[in-house]
C-alpha cells in the first residue's frame with residue numbers, strides 16, 4: 365500500500381540499518397503505521413560484521429534467524445593475539461555465565477541489512493529507499509520531515525520520530541547535542557581481503573584481534589573465503605599519516621608482524637575505507653516526540669563487536685517503550701528514561717574495559733586470565749553481549765576491576781602513558797568515512 369505524503373504516520377524512522385529496521389518491524393507488528401526513510405538503496409556496503417550471541421534471540425523474534433544463518437560464518441568465540449605474549453588467548457561463548465546461545469555469526473553487512481529491511485517491508489512497514497531526511501521540525505502533536513528524493517516532494521508527518529540514522533545522527537547533529545568521547549579518541553581503516561592464511565585464527569569462525577604498538581587489528585572471517593580486516597589506531601599514530609589511505613593502511617598492517625604473516629598472500633577486494641573520530645554520545649536519547657536508537661545515540665570503539673547488538677537490542681526496548689507511550693503519552697517520560705538508563709548502563713560497562721584495553725595491565729589480564737571466583741565467565745558474558753545481566757555478574761566484574769587496579773599499581777607510570785595516548789589530541793586527522801580513491 366502506498367500512502368499520500370499528507371497522511372500522518374504513527375512513527376517515522378530515519379535510517380534503514382539494523383536499528384531502524386528492527387524498531388520499524390516491531391512497531392508494525394504491534395499495529396502501528398510506520399515509514400522508514402533510507403538514504404541509500406540496499407544492498408550497500410557497511411562496516412560492523414561481527415555479531416554477538418545475544419543478537420540471535422532478536423533475529424528469532426524478527427523471524428529472520430534462518431535466512432541470516434544461511435549467509436553467515438559461524439562464530440564460536442573471540443581470540444586475542446598480543447606482541448608481548450607467546451600464546452593466543454581464546455574466549456568461547458560457551459564459557460559465559462549464561463551460555464545460551466553458545467555462538468554468534470559474522471556477516472557481510474550488505475546482505476544482513478538487506479534481509480532486515482526487506483523483512484520490515486514484508487511485515488507492513490512502508491520503506492522508502494534513496495530518500496534522505498534533510499531536516500526535522502517538531503510541532504504540536506508530532507514531527508515534520510523534509511525528505512530529499514521523494515517523488516512528490518511533500519514533507520512527511522508522523523506522531524513520533526525515531527532517529528536511527530547511525531553515525532550521521534540527523535537529530536543530534538541538528539540540535540548540536542552530540543559529545544565526542546575524549547577518553548577514547550581514535551579512527552579506523554578497513555577493507556575486505558581474499559586469501560588470508562588459515563593460521564590467522566586458532567579455530568575457524570573466531571574473530572581474531574591482534575594488538576600492536578599503535579592499537580589493534582581485527583580479522584573477521586566471512587563466507588566465500590572473504591575476510592574483513594581493519595585497524596583501529598591511536599590518535600598520535602594517525603597524525604603521522606602522509607600519503608594515501610591505501611598506503612597508510614598497508615604500512616600499518618605491516619607494523620604487526622603476526623597479522624602481516626597471515627596476510628602475506630592476501631589481496632584486497634574492496635577499496636580501503638576510513639572512519640574518523642568515532643566515539644561519541646548524544647546529550648539525551650530522547651526528547652519531546654523523538655527517540656534516538658543505535659549509533660544515532662551512542663557509538664563506542666568496536667573492539668568487543670558490540671555495535672549491532674546495542675543497536676538491535678536498543679531498538680527492541682525502544683519499540684516497546686514507543687508503543688506504550690503512543691497508547692498513553694503520560695507514561696512517555698518514564699518509559700524513555702528507562703530506555704536511556706538501560707543503554708547507558710551497558711555502554712558504561714563496556715567502555716570501562718575499552719578505555720583500559722591497551723594498557724599493559726589489561727593486556728596481561730586478558731592474555732592470562734584466571735577463573736578466580738568465576739571472573740573469566742563474567743568477562744565472557746560481557747564479550748557475548750550479556751551486558752545487563754544480574755545473578756553474580758556485577759560483583760564478578762568488580763572483582764576483575766579490583767585485580768586490574770592492583771596490577772596497575774605495579775607499573776603505574778607505563779599504564780598511565782598508554783591510557784594517555786588514546787586521549788591526547790582534540791581530533792583525529794582522518795576525515796570521517798573516507799574512501800580511498802574516491803573523489
Ligand SMILES: Cc1cc2nc3c(=O)[nH]c(=O)nc-3n(C[C@H](O)[C@H](O)[C@H](O)COP(=O)(O)OP(=O)(O)OC[C@H]3O[C@@H](n4cnc5c(N)ncnc54)[C@H](O)[C@@H]3O)c2cc1C
Nearest residue numbers: 379381382383403412414496497529530658659666671672
Ligand atoms: C570501523 C568500525 C568497525 C565496526 N565493527 C563492528 C563489529 O565488528 N561488530 C558490530 O556489532 N559493530 C561494529 N561496528 C559498529 C556498527 O557498524 C554499528 O554499531 C551498527 O551499524 C549500528 O547500526 P545502526 O542501525 O544504528 O546504524 P547504521 O548501520 O549506520 O544504519 C544507519 C542507516 O541510516 C541511513 N541514513 C543516514 N542518514 C540518513 C538520512 N539523513 N536519511 C535517511 N537515511 C539515513 C544510512 O544510510 C544507514 O543505512 C563497527 C563500526 C565501525 C566504524
